[in-house]
Amino acid sequence: MNQRSAVYLDLLGILLAIVAALVIGIFVIFLVSDEPVAALQALLIEPFTTLFSFGSILNRMIPLVFTGLAIVVVFQSGVFSMGAEGQLYIGALTGALVAVYLPEMSPWIHIPLVVLASLIGGALYGFLPGVLKAYFKADEIVSTLMFNFIATLFVSYLLNYVFKAPDSGGFARLPFVQESAKLGPIFDGFPTHAGFLLALLAALAVYLLLYKTKTGYELRTVGKNPLFAEYGGIKPKKVLILSIAISGALAGLGGTVEVIGLHGTLKDNFSAGLGFDGIIVSLLARNHPIAVLLSAFFYAYLQVGGQIMQANSDVPRDLAIIIQALLVIFVSSQAIFAYLKQRKLMSSRGGERVAK
Amino acid sequence: MADLLEMRNIHKVYPNGTKANQGVSFSVRQGEIHALVGENGAGKSTLMKILFGLESPTEGDIFYRGDKVVLKSPKDAIKYEIGMVHQHFMLVPSFTVAQNIVLGSEPTKGVLSDHQKAIAETQRLIQEFGLKVDPNAKVENISVGLKQRVEILKVLYRGARLIILDEPTAVLTPQETDELFQSLKKLVSQGYTIIFITHKLNEVMEISDRITVLRAGKTISTLITSETSKEEISRLMVGRDVLLRVEKQPAKPKETVLSLDEVSYVSETGKQVLNDISFQVRAGEIFGIAGVEGNGQTELIEVITGFRKNFKGRITFLSQDLAGKSIEEIRNIGIGHIPEDRQTRGACLTSSIKENLILDLYRDKSFRRGLFLNQKKINEHADKLIQEFDIRTQSRDTLAGALSGGNIQKIVVAREISKNPKLLIAAQPTRGVDIGSIEFIHKEIVKKRDEGAAVLLVSAELSEVMSLSDRIGVLYNGELAVILENSESLTEEEIGFYMLGVKKQEKRASAT
Incomplete structure (x- = not known):
């Protein structure tokens, strides 16, 4: 079996998982709803029927691409960082501070500065648990989860007590960002902001990094077989810290793009789990950076569909969450893939070369 | 003599696509030492794992004493008196020999395990089969040869009459190998049956009664040991004549x-x-x-x-x-x-x-173009080594x-040489x-x-x-x-x- 046929089988498995999750979701709708057809139409079709709802899908997809990519980088390096949520907040904070408190200037300078600040903020916040893991053997799953609390609460504290915009009332936020730091719509009249283009660029960059560069070879080799990497002279500790820092930079950029693209300011608790959604997006994409674009789109589509369904029918949006959960369960069941592969090989038995 | 065990037309395809067995047929008679030989990857271990219930065949039937049996787990295999000694020992190092032997089916006194009885049982087995080892010694302190005896005793304790030995001599010294062979001969004389997996033709000739040769997942032939030769077996295994000795000139050492x-x-x-x-x-x-x-x-x-x-x-x-x-x-x-x-x-x-072959070279500047790795050069390098070192594969992209x-191993050797x-x-x-x-x-x-x-x-x-x-x-x-x-x-x-x-x-x- 070579890599290509393995990829096709993976793809087939994921499509089947999606279909299975949707079928069960539809079944549940028929069970609970008095108007199942309207609910289904709202969930599955209406997201595509207006420019506004389609634009919302793309807007929702943007942060998911960034956090999904963040997870792809660490998972491919064999690091189980759950820290995208915290890194997203820290990156959003450093980016937002530059966006709000630097004076008005050319957007061609201001936006890159904001981006740079968020990359550095996120990267540093990934670097810390990386060092703890590499030199103090602190389990990265635990440490990054704890770091998430620290980041969320630290940002919340700053927003409420240090940088709070005087006019923000009960929902703490920073003052609005400078006009020169804002990401406008992709083109006039379309609801999706230019962060979408940044997300596409990020996916391409992560793809090139992982598959076409020396660093990517090191990251993937350590992820696949750390003993082999060590034997080849790759330093696993260096790779560990690097991967989680890159991951943090991506998540941080995702946070800042929300700030300067969608909200126009840094709001308290604006993320509500984007970092964790990234894990699902990455899982659905089988840790491939380009596939993250598709899985983030699909994930966002389910969310928008769920909202429309809640507004237009008697089915609550939680159903969309049920479908997401089912999807996670199906996609993670490796056994299905194993079974499919075995079936395929049995049917072609005798035909192709023997794998000795 | 009736066959004790027959495996008929066994197929096994692993989820990763490896076709380990493709219609293997194999039978063993009561009271013989049957050597199972074949190149690595010929499907020997898979066949034995199927027999011991560790893998289930994708196709094919197993008959034990003439009856069709389905072996879903080692438990089933033990029920049919089949036992296996694995290549890598499965012992608890901090337990004593006796504890290891009875592990999982300890004799009990009420709800507690009966340690005295365990030792007595072990002693009885040691006496009966002449496999000398101290039941109270900790396994971590005994030699590899003795550990293997413990494994064999473990299998006997569970009542096995058909014993599979997976490359048992790989870790033994020549003297320990001799002792193992003595024990095996003794077991056979008491009516036990042994399947002996090995690469080593000298041992096959020395100990076995019959030999089954597997190649590329298929049964090639079953031979009577006394009527064949090492050369014939190796030809059957490889499908061509091989040099069994390394030809080399005297060394001319320098600095x-x-x-x-x-x-x-x-x-x-x-x-x-x-x-x-x-x-x-x-x-x-x-x-x-x-x-x-x-x-x-x-x-x-x-x-x-x-x-x-x-x-x-x-x-x-x-x-x-x-x-x-x-x-x-x-x-x-x-x-x-x-x-x-x-x-x-x-x-x-x-x-x-190809990614395995560039473990050093990815650092080499000549394998890069600007920021990126030079894919063309990496591909050429892989193709060249695949050719030179006769790595049998469909393509350089095969996992x-x-x-x-x-x-x-040829990939490793190619890269390092x-x-x-x-x-x-x-x-x-x-x-x-x-x-x-x-x-x-x-x-x-x-x-x-x-x-x-x-x-x-x-x-x-x-x-x-x-x-x-x-x-x-x-x-x-x-x-x-x-x-x-x-x-x-x-x-x-x-x-x-x-x-x-x-x-x-x-x-x-x-x-x-």
Whole structure:
């Protein structure tokens, strides 16, 4: 079996998982709803029927691409960082501070500065648990989860007590960002902001990094077989810290793009789990950076569909969450893939070369 | 004589696509020693795993005493009196011999396990089968040969009448192998039946009654041992004639390349694993290290290659001190290293062949174009090595793990030899590899020597050390017991005495 046929089988498995999750979701709708057809139409079709709802899908997809990519980088390096949520907040904070408190200037300078600040903020916040893991053997799953609390609460504290915009009332936020730091719509009249283009660029960059560069070879080799990497002279500790820092930079950029693209300011608790959604997006994409674009789109589509369904029918949006959960369960069941592969090989038995 | 067991038309396809068995048929008679031979990847282990209920066949039937049986787990297998001794021991090191033997089906007194009875049972088995071992000894303190006896006793305790032995002699000294064979003959005389998986044709000829040869997942032939020869079996295994001896010219050693002076190493657990080791390897010679596994071979290599720091003594490579150098630096100064375990260290099974082949080269500037790796050059390099080293694969993008052990090892050998090392360290270079690949790898190692490289060979396979090496050192208990010139008159028995610590060369006064 070579890599290509393995990829096709993976793809087939994921499509089947999606279909299975949707079928069960539809079944549940028929069970609970008095108007199942309207609910289904709202969930599955209406997201595509207006420019506004389609634009919302793309807007929702943007942060998911960034956090999904963040997870792809660490998972491919064999690091189980759950820290995208915290890194997203820290990156959003450093980016937002530059966006709000630097004076008005050319957007061609201001936006890159904001981006740079968020990359550095996120990267540093990934670097810390990386060092703890590499030199103090602190389990990265635990440490990054704890770091998430620290980041969320630290940002919340700053927003409420240090940088709070005087006019923000009960929902703490920073003052609005400078006009020169804002990401406008992709083109006039379309609801999706230019962060979408940044997300596409990020996916391409992560793809090139992982598959076409020396660093990517090191990251993937350590992820696949750390003993082999060590034997080849790759330093696993260096790779560990690097991967989680890159991951943090991506998540941080995702946070800042929300700030300067969608909200126009840094709001308290604006993320509500984007970092964790990234894990699902990455899982659905089988840790491939380009596939993250598709899985983030699909994930966002389910969310928008769920909202429309809640507004237009008697089915609550939680159903969309049920479908997401089912999807996670199906996609993670490796056994299905194993079974499919075995079936395929049995049917072609005798035909192709023997794998000795 | 009626067949005790018959496996008919067995197919097995693994989820990763490997077709391990493709219509194997195999039968065993009561009271025989039946050798199952074949190249690595021929499907022997898979067939036995199916028989022991560890894998289920994709197709095919198993008959035991004429009845069709379905073996879903080792429990089922034990129900039909089938037992298996695995290649890698499955014992609890901190338990005693008796505890290990009864583990999982302990005799009980009420709800508590009856330790006295366990010892008595063990004693009874030891008496009955003449497999001498102390029931109260801790397993971690006994030798490999004894551990194997414990495994066999474990299987007998569970009532097995048909015993599968998966490459039982791989880790034994010649003397221990002899003792094992005595025990097996005794078991057979008591009506037990034995299936013996092996690569080693000498042993097949010595011990078996009948031989079944597998090749590429198919049964090639079943032979009666007394009516066949080693040459015929090897031809059936490989499908062509193979040289069973390594042909090489006498060595013409030149300058010293690697030198160890009084090297000692204490492991993390405080054990003295290497004790005062001194030897030199010269350009153009193969220095072989023999010894029963676990006598310091692994640590010796890891100390030289930079995996383990903090050793005492001096290691010099062409007048450079290797102490404190990183693994990367050591790889870059002209040392090639075929590690002892290709599954975990030598290769990355989930990466493609070409990615396995650039483990060093990805750092090389000529393999890059600007920021990116030079894919074209990487592909060309992979194709060239696949061709030169006869790696049997569909393409350079095939995952290494989809290949047979022999072909994976060829990837490792290709990578390490193609970097033109001045010193080649080859640890267990042909372990678990088929005869055809062994021949090929041996030739490559000798070729490297003739081109002027120094070769340090470490192998648990005594015949390999003897047929390749120009000089032989024997490691026993972390010490270099002796260094011998290899010659026609040197016998396996002689080396065996040093391997077991029966004999030891007196240290010269200068060494102390």
